[in-house]
Amino acid sequence: MQGYRSDFMYSDDENEKQLWMIWPEFLDEDNNIILDKSLRVPDSGKALMWLVNENLLELHRGRIKIGLQAFFMEGPHKIAECEVIQIVNPNLK
Numbered sequence: 782m783q784g785y786r787s788d789f790m791y792s793d794d795e796n797e798k799q800l801w802m803i804w805p806e807f808l809d810e811d812n813n814i815i816l817d818k819s820l821r822v823p824d825s826g827k828a829l830m831w832l833v834n835e836n837l838l839e840l841h842r843g844r845i846k847i848g849l850q851a852f853f854m855e856g857p858h859k860i861a862e863c864e865v866i867q868i869v870n871p872n873l874k
Contacts, residue, residue: 783807783818787853787860791844800854802833
């Protein structure tokens with residue numbers, strides 16, 4: 782559902798289980814933000830990702846890259862796989 786607040790784990794952090802507060806905002810098939818929070822989001826699709834703690838911007842700037850593989854996490858459990866396909870925030874480039 783829109784408003785889902787999973788944690789985020791870089792694929793190369795699997796051994797350390799390092800989790801980050803980078804939250805998804807799901808998009809529909811036309812790349813519009815899904816506004817109806819009562820609708821289930823598709824099993825596969827796109828999302829804007831929001832870095833919650835902007836104090837960590839420098840750390841993530843060195844890690845976020847196009848093609849990066851990562852996971853949506855609930856505690857120690859992988860819920861979904863994701864891949865960075867675009868960097869929208871110029872502060873992360």
